[in-house]
Amino acid sequence: MNTQDIIKPENLVASRPRLFTDAITHYCPGCSHGVVHRLVAELIDEMGLTDRTVGIAPVGCAVFAYNYIDVDWVEAAHGRAPAVATAISRLNPENFVFTYQGDGDLSAIGCAETIHAANRGENIVIIFINNAIYGMTGGQMAPTTLLGMKTATCPYGRREDLNGYPLPISNLLAQLDGTCYVTRQAVHTPAAVRTAKKALKHAIENALAKRGTSVVEFVSTCNSGWKMTPAQANDWMAEHMFAKYPLGDLKNRQD
């Protein structure tokens, strides 16, 4: 049987998400953002939420997310996505509202907005891309940068005496009564992507059921900023990032 005979609609098992626009993303080759975008687009479609989803795009590499996933979006000022999401979800409680934020956006400039939105238990999903670096602006140190990790602003590696410690912001958010679900996922292997999709689905269900704030951290790569190939960056992440940011649920409250 040759390849052409297999290519029939009844044999289709995977294809480009329907909610993806035709735009070619501006992300670097192999960037984790693209894989997470696909999970977001697939779940919104599969859960029938296309007409009542509002995403809040960050400042950072994902600033143009609204060009790639065909739902309604608002672009927030740097770090303010959870504040914008608060307003939208309170004014339109029937909507599914999520933020999509990098670690610079969420845990540096937007740290206060993130903590307070989570502490208020806003019925939103916070999608958090932790690549331990400011990708968009050229790879500066972020609060999440690992000790010893070299970036543009700590070229000899992050030092605790000079720069303090990597900030496990999801652990802090899990302490707050307003969060119902805090989980850490990754998208570096097919198995990890499938597990991450289930986690994101659970987070979306929480928002629809008004259980409070859900945080889905994706431990991610920024191969350009890390100065590695995409495959090397995935291996480096598994070896170094998961030690500080271990995968799995940090909190899962069901009420």
Add this chain to the structure above:
Amino acid sequence: MAKVIGAVVIDTARCKGCELCVVACPTDVLALQPKEVNDRGYHFAYTANPDACIGCASCATVCPDACFTVYRQVIK
């Protein structure tokens, strides 16, 4: 015994040659074009060994640019 066979179609214009699909494929179906590039200058992925495909969709699952369409058929 039932045999599973697969086939993939790659949107090569969209491909950025990141190689993540090549690494993820369990049966070494995929490779990057060694010389040829697409309009945007990337050595795009192609099916170097199409007969080995089992339609597992691992490639589609890890591709950051959603370049894959995957088909699978069970031959009884």
